[in-house]
Amino acid sequence: MTQQRLAVQLPGLNLKNPIMNSSGAVYFGLEDKYGIEKSGALVTKTITMAQRAGNPQPWVINIPSGVMNSVGLANPGVENVMADFLPKITEKYANDLPVMASIAGESVQEYRELARLLSATGHIMAIEVNLSCPNVDRGGMAFGVDAQSAGEVIAAIKAVTDLPVYAKLSPNVTDIKPIAKAVEAAGADGIVLINTVVGMRFDLNTRAPQLARGTGGMSGAAIHPIAVRFVYEVAQTVTIPVIGVGGIRTVDDALEMLMAGASAVQVGFTLAENPTAMVDIIAALPDALDQYGFDDVQAVTNTFKNSGNRS
Numbered sequence: 001m002t003q004q005r006l007a008v009q010l011p012g013l014n015l016k017n018p019i020m021n022s023s024g025a026v027y028f029g030l031e032d033k034y035g036i037e038k039s040g041a042l043v044t045k046t047i048t049m050a051q052r053a054g055n056p057q058p059w060v061i062n063i064p065s066g067v068m069n070s071v072g073l074a075n076p077g078v079e080n081v082m083a084d085f086l087p088k089i090t091e092k093y094a095n096d097l098p099v100m101a102s103i104a105g106e107s108v109q110e111y112r113e114l115a116r117l118l119s120a121t122g123h124i125m126a127i128e129v130n131l132s133c134p135n136v137d138r139g140g141m142a143f144g145v146d147a148q149s150a151g152e153v154i155a156a157i158k159a160v161t162d163l164p165v166y167a168k169l170s171p172n173v174t175d176i177k178p179i180a181k182a183v184e185a186a187g188a189d190g191i192v193l194i195n196t197v198v199g200m201r202f203d204l205n206t207r208a209p210q211l212a213r214g215t216g217g218m219s220g221a222a223i224h225p226i227a228v229r230f231v232y233e234v235a236q237t238v239t240i241p242v243i244g245v246g247g248i249r250t251v252d253d254a255l256e257m258l259m260a261g262a263s264a265v266q267v268g269f270t271l272a273e274n275p276t277a278m279v280d281i282i283a284a285l286p287d288a289l290d291q292y293g294f295d296d297v298q299a300v301t302n303t304f305k306n307s308g309n310r311s
Contacts, residue, residue: 002286005296008040008264010241011189012126012164013098015040015264017285018297019254019278022245022268023102023128023168024071028085030092034271035279040264041098042089044081046130047118048103049110051077056212061201066220066247067269068199070213073104073130078117086123099123100166104130105153112156119161126164128192129157131183145173147182154186164189166243171223171230172198180234191234192243192266194227219269221247228260235261235302249277251284255292258300 006017020041026034029042036042054074061068076085089099101124105111115127131150150167157165167183169176171194180191196217201210209215227246235242244262248254249270257265270277285297294300 005289006282006285008297010164010243010263013041013100013264015098017282018258018264019282019285020100020243020264020266021271021278022266023130025266025268025271028081028089029099030085030088033275035276037093037097038282039097039278041100042093043100043128043266044085044089044102044124045075046073046102046104047075047078047081047114048073049078049105049114051075051080058210058212061210061216063199063201063218063220063222065222066218067272068201068211068216068218069196070211070216072213078114082117082121082123086118086121090123098125100126100128102128102130102168108153108156111153112160115157115163115165116160119163124163126166126189127157127161128166128168129153129188130168130195131170145170145179147178150179151182151186154183154188158187166190166192168192168195169230169234170195171226171246176230176233177237180237184238184240188240190241190243190263191238192245193234194223194230194246197223197226219246221249223247224249224253228256231257231262232260232304248281249274251281251288254281254285255288255300258297259303261302261304263298263301 008015008018017040020039023043023046027045029036055070055072059071101118103114167188196219199218200215203210224247231244241263243264244257245266248267254265267278
């Protein structure tokens with residue numbers, strides 16, 4: 001009965017529960033310390049065409065209620081991922097865990113080719129399109145902050161794959177709704193949000209930015225209310241499912257995101273502080289559903305009560 005209460009059905013993803021990692025939080029999910037096998041799905045590190053070493057270090061600095069990072073999509077490149085990492089993932093989890101591959105390109109053509117190559121491996125069940133990384137000079141957020149560009153990327157990917165496609169959008173925009181509508185119109189099967197919020201910190205002694213790149217993406221508890229707001233706005237704008245991510249540390253954080261309109265959630269920075277965070281949230285879900293009067297997880301989605309005017 002518990003298993004049925006927690007299950008969520010999304011395009012291409014039959015989740016035994018609504019909890020998964022965010023891209024990059026567990027690299028490629030081959031570590032044992034996160035309890036990934038108990039989660040609803042595995043999301044890979046964002047994959048690019050060529051191997052990337054990432055930005056100059058330092059990559060990460062601590063801030064109140066979170067961290068800022070400028071990793072820059074460091075990853076082994078698609079050929080290495082297909083030859084090494086994906087077969088190991090399939091072997092480790094014995095096809096018992098849905099795998100969603102995160103991809104990022106520097107052009108529409110790169111996004112399309114990444115989707116084509118990875119779809120043909122048979123190792124993944126869905127594609128998460130990273131249109132939102134703020135820590136690269138080309139690609140990523142450059143596509144995700146413009147409705148037309150975001151739609152073009154999704155349309156190009158849908159032309160070469162039969163797998164469900166999820167667009168991961170950026171919070172670093174004035175109005176997310178036109179972008180969400182554009183990716184839905186282009187054929188996206190779901191939307192993931194949010195990615196990190198761009199910020200900056202200075203060292204008072206050196207007068208230089210604390211991150212080598214200057215700006216970085218902020219994640220952690222501080223961005224949770226921002227993520228809830230974006231999930232709420234997008235869930236009222238599109239008809240496709242939304243996966244919420246941003247500052248989720250507890251079962252209440254997860255339920256709040258579902259209440260705002262998400263169908264599932266991703267856990268990111270919290271795993272660096274508490275590697276068992278996903279397992280802890282999953283274990284707490286049945287009692288939390290009872291506490292707040294829900295029969296199952298799917299019943300939580302979009303159950304907010306709006307006492308004021310929507311802006």
